[in-house]
Amino acid sequence: MAFLGKLYSHDRDENYEPYIESLGLPADRVANLKNYKPQQKLEKNGDTYTMTAVSAAGDRTISFKVGEEFDENLAEGHNAKTTFTLDGNTLTQTQKFADGNILYTKREYFDDKLIVTLTRTNWDGTAVRYYKA
Template identity: 65%
Template structure:
């Protein structure tokens, strides 16, 4: 896959603030998330993937196997039951929480990455754009 190992640099967001507001977090965490604009990299080693979100303030690295549910600790300190699937160049992450589900689709191409985020109990869609 042509996108593996490439560093995608955050470019802009659409409605990401709306998504963050829908989470009902304390104001200090809301501001931290609004300002979190990480670069992104996906790497594969055998049947294991490593997804890295890298920024000056925080690095978040997840290692996973496709189709295998695992416990993921997210930035708010909460735990999700997370599963990744891959269909062509689209990596889908489903995070299940007690209060609902967040679905993140990452659509890779050789020169850009488009991330769409939806969650149960919210009618909106957030989109984050990255370029190589």
């Protein structure tokens, strides 16, 4: 797991704006997310992983254990039942919301890049965010 502790910087997006617009969020939150281009890092301490996103808007840190569902408190009071799975260099995050929507975030870590693929229920597209190490 050579990718642990490595900082990845946002490079470019594909189909990200339509994905954000499909979420049904207030206009100001949509605008903030469209401009959100964080650096990302994944670290491990024992059986707990910590994922950190660093941006001008502030840092966001989330700690989790693979395979264990937990309550994730998102912006503006949105909550999800979140589970992470890890298969080799691929970390998949599943966020289940009370309204039935499910968001899937697949992070594929490589020595020189991170590829983040975003899909969700009730939207037939796929968004991809690319990061460089």
